[in-house]
Amino acid sequence: MALYSLKINSKEYQVESDPSTPLLxxxxxxxxxKGTKFGCGIAQCGACTIHLDGNPVRTCVLxxxxxxxxxxxxxxGISKDNSHPVQKAWIKEQVPQCGYCQxxxxxSATALLSRNTTPNNEDINRAMKGNICRCGTYxxxxxxxxxxxxxxxx
Amino acid sequence: MRDVSEMNxxxxxxxxxxxxxxxxxxxxxxxxxxxxxxxxxDDEILGSNMNDFIFIDExxxxxxxxxxxxxxxxxxxxxxxLIAEELEVGMEGISIVQTQASREKYGHQQVGGSSSVRNSxxxxxxxxxxxxxxxxxxxxxxxxLNESDCYAKNGKVFNNKNDDNLSYGDLVGEASxxxxxxxxxxxxxxDFRILGKxxxxxxxxxxxxxxxxxxxxxxxxxxxxxxxxxxxxxxGKVKSxxxxxxxxxxxxxxxxxxxxxxxxxxxxxxxxxxxxxxxALKARKKLKVEWDESxxxxxxxxxxxxxxxxxxxxxxxxxxxxxxxxxxxxDSAIKKLEVEYVLPYQAHxxxxxxxxxxxxxxxxxxxxxxxxxxxxxxxSLSQTLEIDEKNVTxxxxxxxxxxGRRAFNDFPNEAAxxxxxxxxxxxxxxxxxxxxxxxxxxxxxxNLLKAGxxxxxxxxxxxxxxxxxxxxxxxxxxxxxxxxxxMLEGVNVEYDMPNWSTNVVPVEQHIPVMWWRSVHAxxxxxxxxxxxxxxxxxxxKDPLKYRIELLQKxxxxxxxxxxxxxxxxxxxxxxxxxxxGVAIVKSFGSICxxxxxxxxxxxxxxxxxxxxxxxxxxxxxxxxxxKAQTEGNxxxxxxxxxxxxxxxxxxxxxxxxxxKYKMLRMDQTPEISVHIMDNEEAPGGVGEPGLPPLAPAxxxxxxxxxxRRIRKLPFNLDKV
Numbered sequence: 001m002a003l004y005s006l007k008i009n010s011k012e013y014q015v016e017s018d019p020s021t022p023l024l025x026x027x028x029x030x031x032x033x034k035g036t037k038f039g040c041g042i043a044q045c046g047a048c049t050i051h052l053d054g055n056p057v058r059t060c061v062l063x064x065x066x067x068x069x070x071x072x073x074x075x076x077g078i079s080k081d082n083s084h085p086v087q088k089a090w091i092k093e094q095v096p097q098c099g100y101c102q103x104x105x106x107x108s109a110t111a112l113l114s115r116n117t118t119p120n121n122e123d124i125n126r127a128m129k130g131n132i133c134r135c136g137t138y139x140x141x142x143x144x145x146x147x148x149x150x151x152x153x154x
Numbered sequence: 155m156r157d158v159s160e161m162n163x164x165x166x167x168x169x170x171x172x173x174x175x176x177x178x179x180x181x182x183x184x185x186x187x188x189x190x191x192x193x194x195x196d197d198e199i200l201g202s203n204m205n206d207f208i209f210i211d212e213x214x215x216x217x218x219x220x221x222x223x224x225x226x227x228x229x230x231x232x233x234x235x236l237i238a239e240e241l242e243v244g245m246e247g248i249s250i251v252q253t254q255a256s257r258e259k260y261g262h263q264q265v266g267g268s269s270s271v272r273n274s275x276x277x278x279x280x281x282x283x284x285x286x287x288x289x290x291x292x293x294x295x296x297x298x299l300n301e302s303d304c305y306a307k308n309g310k311v312f313n314n315k316n317d318d319n320l321s322y323g324d325l326v327g328e329a330s331x332x333x334x335x336x337x338x339x340x341x342x343x344x345d346f347r348i349l350g351k352x353x354x355x356x357x358x359x360x361x362x363x364x365x366x367x368x369x370x371x372x373x374x375x376x377x378x379x380x381x382x383x384x385x386x387x388x389x390g391k392v393k394s395x396x397x398x399x400x401x402x403x404x405x406x407x408x409x410x411x412x413x414x415x416x417x418x419x420x421x422x423x424x425x426x427x428x429x430x431x432x433x434a435l436k437a438r439k440k441l442k443v444e445w446d447e448s449x450x451x452x453x454x455x456x457x458x459x460x461x462x463x464x465x466x467x468x469x470x471x472x473x474x475x476x477x478x479x480x481x482x483x484x485d486s487a488i489k490k491l492e493v494e495y496v497l498p499y500q501a502h503x504x505x506x507x508x509x510x511x512x513x514x515x516x517x518x519x520x521x522x523x524x525x526x527x528x529x530x531x532x533x534s535l536s537q538t539l540e541i542d543e544k545n546v547t548x549x550x551x552x553x554x555x556x557x558g559r560r561a562f563n564d565f566p567n568e569a570a571x572x573x574x575x576x577x578x579x580x581x582x583x584x585x586x587x588x589x590x591x592x593x594x595x596x597x598x599x600x601n602l603l604k605a606g607x608x609x610x611x612x613x614x615x616x617x618x619x620x621x622x623x624x625x626x627x628x629x630x631x632x633x634x635x636x637x638x639x640x641m642l643e644g645v646n647v648e649y650d651m652p653n654w655s656t657n658v659v660p661v662e663q664h665i666p667v668m669w670w671r672s673v674h675a676x677x678x679x680x681x682x683x684x685x686x687x688x689x690x691x692x693x694x695k696d697p698l699k700y701r702i703e704l705l706q707k708x709x710x711x712x713x714x715x716x717x718x719x720x721x722x723x724x725x726x727x728x729x730x731x732x733x734x735g736v737a738i739v740k741s742f743g744s745i746c747x748x749x750x751x752x753x754x755x756x757x758x759x760x761x762x763x764x765x766x767x768x769x770x771x772x773x774x775x776x777x778x779x780x781k782a783q784t785e786g787n788x789x790x791x792x793x794x795x796x797x798x799x800x801x802x803x804x805x806x807x808x809x810x811x812x813x814k815y816k817m818l819r820m821d822q823t824p825e826i827s828v829h830i831m832d833n834e835e836a837p838g839g840v841g842e843p844g845l846p847p848l849a850p851a852x853x854x855x856x857x858x859x860x861x862r863r864i865r866k867l868p869f870n871l872d873k874v
Contacts, residue, residue: 035364136789
């Protein structure tokens with residue numbers, strides 16, 4: 001067990017954890033931020049995606065000891081009030097069905113748009129193919145990314 | 155245990171912002187439509203008296219309950235829309251509250267079978283209409299006018315005589331004293347303001363910021379976590395396990411043998427109970443269980459499907475439906491076409507793995523989590539634990555996908571078993587590997603299709619026989635001498651053919667099987683609609699036009715086919731390297747057709763380019779939801795067609811996680827357009843009908859492009 005100081009959504013949290021504990025469980029069960037989801041445990045589905053220093057990473061296989069000193073953003077930190085262009089686009093295009101995978105989808109999409117505000121079809125496929133949606137919202141996710149991109153380039 | 159009804163009360167008040175006098179309407183006996191109006195004081199509204207559907211207070215604030223679990227299919231929005239339409243209020247200002255399980259208060263609450271709108275269409279609308287009529291009556295009394303001079307709009311009552319209006323809030327006191335109308339008058343379709351419109355769903359804002367609470371997110375005080383290592387073969391028994399060693403691991407509270415009821419059997423396992431989920435997972439890695447697999451570890455994929463093949467070829471089984479005399483006509487046919495279609499087992503793979511919290515204490519039991527069957531679970535837990543159903547509370551969260559898997563009573567009972575032993579609330583979370591390998595599954599099948607032609611190449615006989623497990627035969631005391639029903643759903647018996655029969659040959663296996671999205675239509679539909687194309691090919695006819703020919707007596711089918719021909723530009727000139735295919739399936743009360751277009755890429759691989767869909771589901775609630783559900787069905791069907799399957803080796807499932815059980819991803823998603831037929835027919839289902847026609851339309855398109863007929867799923871799209 002060790003003490004870790006984590007910077008999540010611009011707040012400092014102190015947690016006591018086994019160094020090998022995946023960040024996913026620290027975020028969800030120790031800190032109580034439930035928006036980041038458990039889907040597969042082997043980084044195949046993307047439900048656990050957060051931003052580490054702005055880059056999308058899968059927290060189900062990322063040990064807490066590896067994130068010390070880094071800036072963590074979870075779905076709760078994207079905006080205070082659904083005002084991020086990606087969230088607005090997700091609502092406009094009515095993307096979610098069951099919604100379980102959507103935190104991870106949004107984290108991957110926002111990461112894509114932060115490094116490329118005008119992604120083409122291949123860029124989107126490449127950035128998003130790590131996120132599974134069993135409800136099949138892919139067409140709407142793609143449409144929402146293009147909608148957000150248009151909004152961000154106004 | 156803290157006072158849950160007090161908690162529900164405060165939570166309900168907070169969620170709904172209810173104040174002052176309230177008009178509350180509901181049903182006195184489930185959804186049998188005997189509503190009684192109650193006038194409540196603030197603190198009387200809730201807890202055990204909360205048997206109502208609509209609450210309207212002095213400020214005109216409307217709260218509507220959603221009695222059905224929300225699993226992405228949109229009932230959270232659609233159920234209240236049915237009430238709101240007749241109540242003449244807009245959806246924007248409404249609060250929606252998810253209810254607990256209560257058959258006596260809410261009637262049928264199970265979701266599955268694409269039945270929510272169909273079942274609630276009339277009763278929910280009658281409820282909204284009753285409230286509207288009571289407000290109108292109250293206004294008429296105040297104004298001294300006739301009811302025919304008054305009408306309601308946007309939460310207010312207006313009249314034809316002057317500019318006066320009264321809001322529902324103003325009228326609540328008087329309205330709540332009136333008797334409920336015996337025959338509430340329903341609006342006609344031409345007057346609908348919200349039904350049939352693509353309204354934004356009220357649960358969606360919660361699902362883009364992490365606020366929506368799923369089962370896996372729920373926590374209750376004093377809760378412990380459990381991870382269960384279950385028998386890898388269906389009926390293995392626990393012989394021994396290294397309890398002493400595991401108990402030394404930090405965070406572990408107990409290690410116990412468990413059992414989980416699965417139809418007529420119990421699946422055994424060993425549960426590690428710990429302070430945190432990760433503690434339980436860590437300890438489970440060190441758990442060593444000795445299993446007695448006697449006899450259950452021998453069956454493999456080939457054995458299972460050979461069983462189906464042998465049974466199907468050896469027996470005509472039960473005749474499901476028939477016309478004329480297939481046997482006679484087929485035996486005397488000049489030309490015969492006999493083929494076999496094979497489909498595998500599939501897993502549901504909801505993105506949220508199975509999980510729930512159950513707390514068993516004294517003579518009470520409380521459940522929190524994602525379930526499609528609130529009342530079945532309530533009854534089942536009551537029976538298993540031998541406690542009064544009144545003392546079993548079922549709290550339903552948002553479901554991270556259902557598809558039929560979460561309708562089952564297995565995982566809640568296992569959690570209850572553990573909680574009873576441990577004496578604390580227990581949260582059981584399945585690993586993805588548990589979820590993928592333990593089922594229940596969509597059953598695999600061998601379908602034997604036969605067609606006979608006469609000397610003039612006319613079709614004179616057709617048979618579709620399916621050999622597979624029968625879900626109903628898994629229950630104790632099931633009568634296996636009776637035909638299991640519904641197993642050829644997805645076969646259009648409307649095709650006008652002489653001498654046909656559909657047959658089912660039930661075959662038993664030690665594999666638990668359950669409803670999967672579109673159930674039997676997902677397998678029967680593939681075999682049948684592919685075979686119709688094979689027949690069309692024999693007759694040298696265009697497959698779409700041939701279907702129209704066979705469906706002359708079925709105008710709704712014909713209209714769907716004509717519409718899809720138009721929307722997909724079916725008759726357009728064909729480019730080389732492309733293929734186009736069609737399929738139409740009636741299931742769950744709706745007719746859905748897909749046209750799939752495939753295109754060969756420069757790297758020689760086939761791509762699924764475009765899917766055009768037409769769905770006739772009668773009168774509609776939320777048209778955007780219908781499109782979304784159909785898009786989702788297409789994507790799930792594509793996965794089952796060419797991405798993944800569940801296979802067996804030595805009695806256990808081979809594919810454990812998404813690395814081997816592959817899902818469709820964004821980069822293989824085609825363009826999709828969905829068109830909804832507009833008519834005044836009774837509502838049909840929407841959650842499932844879009845799945846069955848996809849695989850056959852795809853394989854028909856592939857045949858069009860390459861002349862290769864695919865009869866076994868899944869196939870390798872890259873190798874076609």
